[in-house]
Each structure stands twice: as C-alpha cells, then as structure tokens.
Amino acid sequence: xxxxxxxxxxxxxxxxxxxxxxxxxxxxxxxxxxxxxDSYRKQVEVDGQQCMLEILDTAGTEQFTAMxxxxxxxGQGFVLVYSITAxxxxxxxxxxxxxxxxxxxxxxxxxxxxxxKCDLDAERVVGKQQGANxxxxxxxxxxxxxxxxxxxxxxVFYDLVxxxxxxxxxxxxKPRSRKHICRLL
Amino acid sequence: MLVRGCxxxxxxxxxxxxxxxxxxxxxxxxxxxxxQRGTERRRTRQRKSQTRWYVKQPTWRLWGEERVDGAIYxxxxxxxxxxxxxxCASSESDDEISHxxxxxxxxxxxxxxTVDRLVEALATDDGELESTYVNVFLATYRSxxxxxxxxxxxxxxxxxxxxxDVLSTxxxxxxxxxxxxxxxLHVWLDTYPEDFRQPPHHPALQQLLTFTQIHLPGSELHSxxxxxxxxxxxxxxGSVGGSGVSLAPGMRLPAHHTISYRLPHVxxxxxxxxxxxxxxxxxxxxVPHQCxxxxxxxxxxxxxxxxxTVLATVNQFNxxxxxxxxxxxxxxxxxxxxxxxxxAAWLDIARELRVLKNFSSLKAIISGLQSxxxxxxxxxxxxxxxxKAELFEELARIFSEDNNRWAQRELLMREGTAKFADTVGxxxxxxxxxxxxxxxxxxxxxxxxxxxxxxxxxxxxxxxxPDTVADGLxxxxxxxxxxxxxxxxxxxxxxxxxxHLPTDPMFDRWFDSVIILxxxxxxxxSCQIEPQTNAPKERRPKxxxxxxxxxxxxxxxxxxxxNSSQFYCxxxxxxxxxxxxxxxxxxxxxxxxxxxxxxxxSLDVSLSSANSGPKQLNGKVANSPAHPTRNGPxxxxxxxxxxxxxxxxxxxxxxxxxxLSNNERTPQVIRNSMLKLNLDGDPDGYTLAQVLxxxxxxxxxxxxxxxAVNTAYNLNFILRPRRPETDVVVNGKTKNKRA
Ligand SMILES: Nc1nc2c(ncn2[C@@H]2O[C@H](COP(=O)(O)OP(=O)(O)OP(=O)(O)O)[C@@H](O)[C@H]2O)c(=O)[nH]1
Ligand SMILES: [Mg+2]
Numbered sequence: 003x004x005x006x007x008x009x010x011x012x013x014x015x016x017x018x019x020x021x022x023x024x025x026x027x028x029x030x031x032x033x034x035x036x037x038x039x040d041s042y043r044k045q046v047e048v049d050g051q052q053c054m055l056e057i058l059d060t061a062g063t064e065q066f067t068a069m070x071x072x073x074x075x076x077g078q079g080f081v082l083v084y085s086i087t088a089x090x091x092x093x094x095x096x097x098x099x100x101x102x103x104x105x106x107x108x109x110x111x112x113x114x115x116x117x118x119k120c121d122l123d124a125e126r127v128v129g130k131q132q133g134a135n136x137x138x139x140x141x142x143x144x145x146x147x148x149x150x151x152x153x154x155x156x157x158v159f160y161d162l163v164x165x166x167x168x169x170x171x172x173x174x175x176k177p178r179s180r181k182h183i184c185r186l187l
Numbered sequence: 188m189l190v191r192g193c194x195x196x197x198x199x200x201x202x203x204x205x206x207x208x209x210x211x212x213x214x215x216x217x218x219x220x221x222x223q224r225g226t227e228r229r230r231t232r233q234r235k236s237q238t239r240w241y242v243k244q245p246t247w248r249l250w251g252e253e254r255v256d257g258a259i260y261x262x263x264x265x266x267x268x269x270x271x272x273x274x275c276a277s278s279e280s281d282d283e284i285s286h287x288x289x290x291x292x293x294x295x296x297x298x299x300x301t302v303d304r305l306v307e308a309l310a311t312d313d314g315e316l317e318s319t320y321v322n323v324f325l326a327t328y329r330s331x332x333x334x335x336x337x338x339x340x341x342x343x344x345x346x347x348x349x350x351x352d353v354l355s356t357x358x359x360x361x362x363x364x365x366x367x368x369x370x371x372l373h374v375w376l377d378t379y380p381e382d383f384r385q386p387p388h389h390p391a392l393q394q395l396l397t398f399t400q401i402h403l404p405g406s407e408l409h410s411x412x413x414x415x416x417x418x419x420x421x422x423x424x425g426s427v428g429g430s431g432v433s434l435a436p437g438m439r440l441p442a443h444h445t446i447s448y449r450l451p452h453v454x455x456x457x458x459x460x461x462x463x464x465x466x467x468x469x470x471x472x473x474v475p476h477q478c479x480x481x482x483x484x485x486x487x488x489x490x491x492x493x494x495x496t497v498l499a500t501v502n503q504f505n506x507x508x509x510x511x512x513x514x515x516x517x518x519x520x521x522x523x524x525x526x527x528x529x530x531a532a533w534l535d536i537a538r539e540l541r542v543l544k545n546f547s548s549l550k551a552i553i554s555g556l557q558s559x560x561x562x563x564x565x566x567x568x569x570x571x572x573x574x575k576a577e578l579f580e581e582l583a584r585i586f587s588e589d590n591n592r593w594a595q596r597e598l599l600m601r602e603g604t605a606k607f608a609d610t611v612g613x614x615x616x617x618x619x620x621x622x623x624x625x626x627x628x629x630x631x632x633x634x635x636x637x638x639x640x641x642x643x644x645x646x647x648x649x650x651x652x653p654d655t656v657a658d659g660l661x662x663x664x665x666x667x668x669x670x671x672x673x674x675x676x677x678x679x680x681x682x683x684x685x686x687h688l689p690t691d692p693m694f695d696r697w698f699d700s701v702i703i704l705x706x707x708x709x710x711x712x713s714c715q716i717e718p719q720t721n722a723p724k725e726r727r728p729k730x731x732x733x734x735x736x737x738x739x740x741x742x743x744x745x746x747x748x749x750n751s752s753q754f755y756c757x758x759x760x761x762x763x764x765x766x767x768x769x770x771x772x773x774x775x776x777x778x779x780x781x782x783x784x785x786x787x788x789s790l791d792v793s794l795s796s797a798n799s800g801p802k803q804l805n806g807k808v809a810n811s812p813a814h815p816t817r818n819g820p821x822x823x824x825x826x827x828x829x830x831x832x833x834x835x836x837x838x839x840x841x842x843x844x845x846x847l848s849n850n851e852r853t854p855q856v857i858r859n860s861m862l863k864l865n866l867d868g869d870p871d872g873y874t875l876a877q878v879l880x881x882x883x884x885x886x887x888x889x890x891x892x893x894x895a896v897n898t899a900y901n902l903n904f905i906l907r908p909r910r911p912e913t914d915v916v917v918n919g920k921t922k923n924k925r926a
Binding site: 043 | 824838839841845
C-alpha cells in the first residue's frame, strides 16, 4: 500500500487540528488545545486504491515554527489552512507557501488551500472570491470547509492524494530503505 | 542519559579514564602496580625504558565484546605512542633507530559476570592488581554479594593458586596473582573496616585470621587482622555505640534553660560555622556506599540501618530547614519588620555558608525560606531591602532545578576541593560584592555538598540501568557508573577535613531548643500572620484558557514556567517519518567546559544532549560561546503514543507532542499526556515509558521526568494503562511507589 505524507499548516486556531481529527476520527473537537506536533494515520480508498495517509498536524503557534523546515522537507502534500473569520490567518499563508517552495526547491508541490470555519458565515471576513484568487495565484486547488459541520473535509485529503499520484504515479510501495528516504529529501 | 554509558566506545573510554583519575585521588593504593595497569604484554620493556620515554595520550578504539563462560568483557585496542622528551645526544643513535614508536595493546574491562568471575578479575590476566577495578568492586559489591561470599571466593582463589605452586604447576603469574589478592585484602581492610565488624564474633575477620595464620604467618596482613580484632573487641567492651552514628541533633532532648541566642540578633558567621561543624561531623561519617540506589532508595524499615549515615545527614538537613520555618513563624505577634529581620538574618547566615562552601545547610536554609508557609508571606518579603532580596535570588539560583541543577554541580566541581570560594555567576551582584569585601580569606576550608544531588544521581542510575544482563550476569558496568558518583563523594569527604571549627555548646542548646512545627501548624501560623487572599497561589503564569480564536496565542510560552525567555525544543529527530529507520546520532557531541567538569558523568551526558540536540527557536541566540552550558533547554518536547488493547477501526493517533518542563514529575507528565490524548481517569492508572532502541525505560512513579529521560535518543514515549494485577517492576525488582 502506498503511503502519503501530508502536512497541515496554517496560523494558530484556524482549525488544523479540528480538520485533521474530523477526517481521521470523525469527531469535532470543540476545545482549543494548541498543538505542538501531532501525528495521525488513516487508511482510505481513493479511486479504488487503498492508501495509507500519515498526517502531521503542526503548530500554528509562533514559538514552534522553527520546526517547519523539517516538516516541509518530509511532507509530500500540504494543506494550507486559514479561517474565513480572520484576515490575518489568510495573509500569513503567502509566507508559508514561499517557505514550502524554498524547502522543496520546486514550484510543483501538491497543495490545497483551505478556508475553514465556513459554517461561521456571519463572522466571515475573508470572501470566497479572495480565497479563490489566492489559490489561482498559488496555482493550487481551493476549498472552503467546516470541521464542525463536516463540509468538504474528506475532499481536501482525497484531492491531495490525487495530486500526489499525478505528480509521481509510479512511486508505489517501495521498501523504506535509507536510500529511499534520501531520495525523497 | 544515564544508560547511554553502555554504548559508544568514545564515551566509555573517557568514563573509565575518569574513574581511574578519581580512584587515584581517592585511594593511595599500596600496590606494586600503582599507576600502570592493563594487560600490556610488553610491560617489562616499557618499565625499563620509562625513564627516558613517556607515553603520550593513548588512543583507544572499541574493539568489541568478548564472552567467556560466566563473563562478558569489553575489549579496547589501545595505541600507545612513545616519545622522547628531548632530542638525545648522537651517542644514543642506535636507540633512536630501534626504539619502539608505538604499539597496540588489548585492554579488557569486565562488563558483566558472575560473582566468581568478578572476584577473579581483581587481578588482571598477568596477575597484576587492577586498582581501578578493585576500587569499584569494593565500593559496590554489597549490592550483589555478601561480604562472606566475596571473602570465601577471594581466599579460595588464593588457596587454589598456592596449591598449584606446591605442585609446581604454577607459573610466574600465579605468584604475582597471590600478591595481588593480598593487596586487595589490605585495601579492603583499610577502606571498609566496617564490613568486618559483624558483632559480636566478627566471623569474617576470624576467617581471615585463620587464613593468615596458615598462609601468611607474621605478614603485614596478619598483624593488621590482629590489630583490627583488638580494636573491635575493645570497642565492644568499652560499649562504644555500634555504627558510630549519633542521632541528628534535632532529636536530642530539648534544653529547658535560658536561651542565649535569639534571632535575628545572632552572629551570622558564627551560626554558619556551627551549622557547618554539625554537617561536617555527619558528612565525614557518611559511608558512601550507603548512598547507592539499591541501598538508600530501597531501604525498608528493618534495613534502615544500612543507610544510617545517609539518614543522619538527611535528618540534619531537615532539622535546619525546620528551624528556619519555625523561627520565622513561631511568634505570630511580631511586627512585619521584625519578621523581615529574621528572614534577613537567615539570608546572612546562608551567605556565610556559601563562603564556607557548606552547600548542605545552605540548601536547607533556602528550602526553608522557599517552603510555602514562609514563602507565601509576601508582605514580609516585601520589606526586605533590595540587596537582601537579590541575595536570596542569587543563592536560590545555585540550587535551581534548571538544567539538571547545573549551577550547583558546576560550583561543586569548581570549588569542591579548592581552597576558597571564588566562583560566582556574573549576574550575582551580592555574592560578587561579598567575595570582593572578603578578599582572599586567610583560612582555607572544606566543602560540604548537598547530598541530595548525589542521591538522585544514584537513584537514577539504579533505576535506569539493569542489575543483570544476559544470562543473569552481574552488570558490572553499572557498578562502574555508580562508583564515579561515590568517588565524588569520597573526594569531597577528604576535603571536609580541612574545616577546623570549634564546638559551641550554647549554639547546640539553641539548636535543640527551637520548637518544630509540623506542616499543618506552620501553614496555620502563616495564615494567621498573613491571611489567605483569593489570588491564586501559583506565582507562575498558567496556561491561558484560550477558548478559540485566531489570536496567535502565547499560551505555550507561558507554560514553560521559567523566567528565561529562550525556547528550545527537540528538533533533532523531528524528521517524523524517519522514526522507524532509527537513524540516530550515535553519540551527541560532548561539550568540554573545563577538564574539571568531566567527573560527573550524568551531568556531562545530559548537558551535551541538551545543547547539541535541541535547537532554540525564535532565532534568539542563547548560548554565547563563553558560556556554552549556561542555558539549557527550558523544556523538551516529547512525543507520547497511547497504547491500549482496543483495536481502532477508524484512523489512529500515532503520537501527540507535549512539553516537558524542567521539574515535572511522572504523575504530572502522565496527566498532561492524558489531557492531550483525551483520556479520562486517574493518572495512577497509567504508566509512561521511554522507547529506547533496544528496550523501554518505564519511568519510576515519582521521577523528575525532565531529568530521567534519556535525551540521547528521540524523546518517544508510550502511555499505557497499568495492568491491575501487576506491580511496577523495574530492574526485575518490585518497587514500591515512593512519595
Ligand atoms: N465553528 C467552527 N469552529 C471551528 C472549526 N474548526 C475549528 N474550530 C474551533 O476553533 C478552535 C481552534 O481549532 P484548532 O483545530 O485547535 O486550531 P489549530 O489550527 O489546530 O490551532 P493550533 O494548534 O494552535 O495551530 C477550536 O475551538 C475549534 O473548536 C470550524 O470549522 N467551525
Ligand atoms: Mg492544533
């Protein structure tokens, strides 16, 4: 079975953990407990193929951002999350994306831009079009989601799997040798 | 941390070198082979030429392990290079052509073995005395064998060798071997006479007497045995107290008469000297091997006399702390200013203790001042003048738990056996001033360490390293590690002899007269002096209760509970998906901060990993090159995996990361893990273990986890529900929870 290494990035409190836990365990976490670094594993079927997803839920909190380089090196696909209720979280993504491209040293990185908390439409400050424009600029897929209302949560991860498949279709089921890892890096 | 000593030839080598150096300082062995040891084949040649050649830093290489029946050895190849000190006159040119440049020799260290094998190893293959080994063995054997057993084996071995000689099957070696065994007996009798006391009949000594009568009549050993016997029986007849440990002064009968000292108006220096005199008497009587984890921390009631000298020290420490608490609180009607004067008086005494290098009573006073009933008296503390408040902070900093009590260890190492107290931090203004005022003191004096540090180290060694290895062989490497700590203690005991302090009976009377409050009484009195307010007791900021939001919150920063604003986290090994590939630093770079520091092994190891592994964040540069070790990490980030029997059908949590700050103990860390992992219930219902390459280390029930973790490896932990029927088993022994 092929493994996919996915990293969820974004500012603090945008709902990275909520999205991840909703996807992995099917529950909504109401409590806000800032993440340091959590890792999950989930098996899913995408387009008739079994996939093992390893998802790294990262810290939005500033203090821990030094670890990002390492996440980015190891990740194959990225979920960039902002909250539609906070402009600053949207603005922060530009830098994040640049960092990913820098670390990966390529322009073609599987990525999904996610505007979370779309159930809170009354508090919306980032318009849907704004998000779509940014995705355009990033040349990546855009979705609005709600971890709470279970809107488009699975789609985010499925789309990422497809992107990774498209980018490197044959990379299936290789033994985890040291060489393999080096190549990945 | 501590267990890591087993791996890595480099480290192993330097440890044994240190052991040797310490051993050399601690015991002057009257032995034929005083400093040269090992199994060098060409020893004789070397000896002959020693006047002209000297051996320059041998290089060691771990060669491997060697197994024989009943023992495992670690084998090193040592390259020894010979240099001429000066160029010699040409007349010796023949020598120059033919001289030995270098040679490679094999050196074996016993890693593990049966008791028989360990006794055999007291002499090398050549029959020479292995002085380091002998010292380690004699200091630690009690944790794996009885005195009588060891004596039997030792004497038995001698007799076998002697019998061989009679049949003239013996070699030259065997005679040397016998000499060595006799030398061991000498060291044993001289260093650990208590082993032979065994009242009333002194069976071991009797056995030794019979032996010397047969094999070595009229020898030095023979007369030594007779002399010891005479001393013991004289003591018995004179009915001098058994182990020679007096009760802690606090337990003496209180005096009813007039009390002539009364805080705060007491001579500070004199008080400090008197406390030091009390500590010194106990410290000199301390039997180092009673501090061993196996003995001290596992003492049960009927075996408490095995650690009597340790207990006496601990009792004295507590007695001093109690006196601080009591004198501050016992008179509720004092004016705040008067009470502040008492605090100030204790600080002045503490300051003098610092000059006297008495870290035991110093720590006891600081602990008393930091105890909740005293520490909570905010209004009283606020009345201290700025200098005193600073002094308190500076003194308290010496014992801060930060970074594995780095400050205190550093001090002990720098000043432990030095004559004068002259080490202060550059920020310690009050202490600098003090040393400046005093200039170079005219009298030199000793050192009294705070024993707790050593006890913790030894307990950790005992918990982290198994007693036996494969096939039940005694893990002698563990004993070597223990010995390094014991040797430190011995070294300091030697230094304590430098104190010359007269006894003041009036002081003893005062000491005994102080009323001791129990925790509840102390707290009640404290509340009477300054009533409780509703403000949270906790002085340190707690984790913010952030409910939602996009605010870049700083709650993580605030949980690190430290006044330092530097943040560290373990990034080495965060290569998350490399976890299974077990790629690890083979050994973290050692930091050298002066050669003197290399003598505390656990410190070295933990410091080095703290500095080489974690990177600080926020781009702040924490470690200026001048002080490479000053700022350790405020916390580590550890990964906790929850393991239960239930099979998850949905996705699974591989791990969650939590912060581990520097004085969290096991229950707290388990609680934090449970919170992060959304587990309910009683933390006591779970165990936490660090995953090491070959095994797991279950954390003791109340360990300081920050200190207990093995930072040489990735900080991966497993949380599991405790199985109801089984007890916590560490090292194959059932342990009771210690509170
Ligand atoms: N209404 C609503 N609330 C959400 C949604 N997603 C997350 N939240 C809430 O937002 C808060 C923060 O969510 P988290 O998932 O912990 O945020 P995070 O991005 O992981 O934050 P860091 O770990 O600090 O980086 C929590 O109280 C969540 O319950 C959503 O889709 N709708
Ligand atoms: Mg989170």
